[in-house]
Amino acid sequence: MLKVPSICPICSGELRVEVVKCRHCNTTLQNQFGFSVFEKLNDEQTEFVLMFLRCEGSIKDMEKHFKVSYPTIKSRLQDIKKVLELQEVKTAYSNMEILDMVSRDYTRTGCRYDKKQIRGKLWTPN
Numbered sequence: 001m002l003k004v005p006s007i008c009p010i011c012s013g014e015l016r017v018e019v020v021k022c023r024h025c026n027t028t029l030q031n032q033f034g035f036s037v038f039e040k041l042n043d044e045q046t047e048f049v050l051m052f053l054r055c056e057g058s059i060k061d062m063e064k065h066f067k068v069s070y071p072t073i074k075s076r077l078q079d080i081k082k083v084l085e086l087q088e089v090k091t092a093y094s095n096m097e098i099l100d101m102v103s104r105d106y107t108r109t110g111c112r113y114d115k116k117q118i119r120g121k122l123w124t125p126n
Contacts, residue, residue, distance in 0.1 A: 003039075003043075004017065004035070004039070006035045006039045006040065016032050016033065016034070016035075017032075017033040017035075018030060018031065018032060018033070020033065037084055038084075040083050040084060041080065041083060041084070045076075045079070045080050045083065048066075048076055048080065049080060051065055051066075052077075059073050059074070
């Protein structure tokens with residue numbers, strides 16, 4: 001079975017499905033149906049994602065399966081993230097990152113504080 005195209009071969013615009021028909025009873029549904037985000041992946045990228053899931057995210061197992069290096073696996077993952085428009089979200093800072101930010105701010109403004117004093121008042125060390 002052919003994969004449903006999501007990009008117009010003429011103008012490269014985004015295609016949409018407007019009619020879906022049942023093979024059994026011939027019922028027809030008309031609407032503007034969307035595509036899965038995974039439709040953006042080519043066949044090779046889809047195979048890579050499926051193997052990643054089979055390996056439960058183990059990059060070592062991925063290296064063995066595809067017979068490539070760690071940097072190659074990471075590069076392919078980055079490429080897939082770009083295609084899927086996944087942005088890396090940083091949700092938390094480590095204690096050392098906070099300390100560095102505070103230190104830089106105090107240095108920039110000319111204030112000087114003892115780092116131990118700052119650490120004790122703002123957070124507990126790792």
